[in-house]
Amino acid sequence: MYLCTAQEMRDLDRCTIDRMGLPGMVLMENAGREAARALLERFPEAKKAVVLAGSGNNGGDGFVIARHLAAAGWEVSIGHLGQVEKMSPETQTFYGVCRQMGIPIVGKNESEKWIGTADVVVDALLGTGVRGELREPVRTLIHQVNRTCQGFVLAVDIPSGVDTDTGAVLGEAIRADLTVTFAAAKWCHYLRPAAEYRGELKVVDIGIPPAVVTENPPRAQLNQPSLWEKHLSPRSPWSHKGSHGHLLVLGGSQGMLGAAALSGMAALRFGVGMTTLGVPHGQVGPLAAKVTEPLIWGWPDGPEGGFSGAFPPDWEERAPRFTAVAVGPGLGRFTREKTWLERLLREVSVPVVLDADGLNILSGDLSFLEQRQGPTVLTPHPGEMARLLGISVEEVESSRHQVAVDVAERYGVTTVLKGTFTVIAFPDGQQVIHPESSPALAKAGSGDVLTGILGGGLARGIPVESAVSLGVYLHSSAGRLATVASAHSVLASDVIHHLGRAIHQIH
Ligand SMILES: NC(=O)C1=CN([C@@H]2O[C@H](COP(=O)(O)OP(=O)(O)OC[C@H]3O[C@@H](n4cnc5c(N)ncnc54)[C@H](O)[C@@H]3O)[C@@H](O)[C@H]2O)[C@H](O)CC1
């Protein structure tokens, strides 16, 4: 399912009307009817509703909704803002029908009195055509709805007062229980703070022909199995461990051995054939006492149980055996780390995942990523992304998808910006957003598990676009499945244990 910007939605709309010849009036009728249907399904008995309608096409949808609710026997009134002369012809038509039907249409002050006693308030004030900070009187009316409404609030397309593309709140925004949106989800449904205003989200079909979408594909999609499920095919009965790839994980300095262990175990649970954990020599013994299945490879020791910045003598002999490399889980900082990483990235042409300190090494200079031969995946959380780019965490969070896309396009990498609704951006500017929040994953170690799953997928030979979206999806579902009693109590190792069930659910 696609995720649109306001402009992408307008393009789909325009192409449907101009090229396909389907009148805008039909789209508006479909939109309003489907939104009304969502209400009628939820409230089978007639209710008292106030429809707040602006003068744009979002208001037009509101007039259609009012008509359908009135036809179903609801007691409906319309609070209308703006001027009839400025309405589009479709909106004017549906406004006229409501008048003819005798549905009361009142101005702002009168409608304010009804908001407090209505069972349902329909917010059709502003949709994707909103521009800049809210002006009066709409701002006060939105404030009144949030303050006095006791009933159920349906937002039409987007909650009025949020910016479609950035997810910013433009001074004040409707707090909805349900948002019914048309043809595709919009970015504001998945970007904070707007995402906190929408309530439940329902995407309905309004009749935009599939050919129109194929011709004008939006750049973002929601993460769902259809994007990558073909790569989760069952294991061939003729396969052996060498058929399923070999991941090298570099990390696990003193005090952070668990991070490397988690990545390695996650990769194995995800199905990679072999995992080698490359850790400082001094950590080989403690790690061997901790994990059984991964191979362990000692790297030259540096001070304080970390890496020295040198390569092991058998590097050149062993390096060609790995089918992917993950750098960062518990890596720590060490002298000459930048030269070390540059050499590694130059000499390894298989896919590389960079996480945690593997990313911190890059901070301020990502330019040498452009030289890489194989695919590179960066998996920053917002703090790491802020450090990478030398900007604040607030700046990252206020434009999550833009930041992820900018890095991906500029440096030719795949970016996985973690957080609620993880954003994945590819070098060609395409994006995938993960539509689920996973509170159980908000814990130390869970990033290391993701790194292992992504590295494991890449090592198995799954193409990067699929491996990354698939990995993010499975990590999130395993987190959900691991939440047996409380999300508070889920450990990163529990997530690893539930990976098998998460995979099984997709098969
Ligand atoms: N997706 C589709 O194919 C369809 C969508 N529909 C609906 O149409 C709206 C978008 O309609 P549009 O006319 O472009 O804009 P709006 O109704 O969202 O808003 C325009 C309206 O708002 C006023 N305004 C703009 N900015 C501000 C502000 N900052 N403060 C106060 N007022 C503002 C402006 O003056 C106009 O009056 C989409 O969301 C869907 O709901 C179609 O119905 C069907 C096809």
Ligand SMILES: [K+]
């Ligand atoms: K709205």
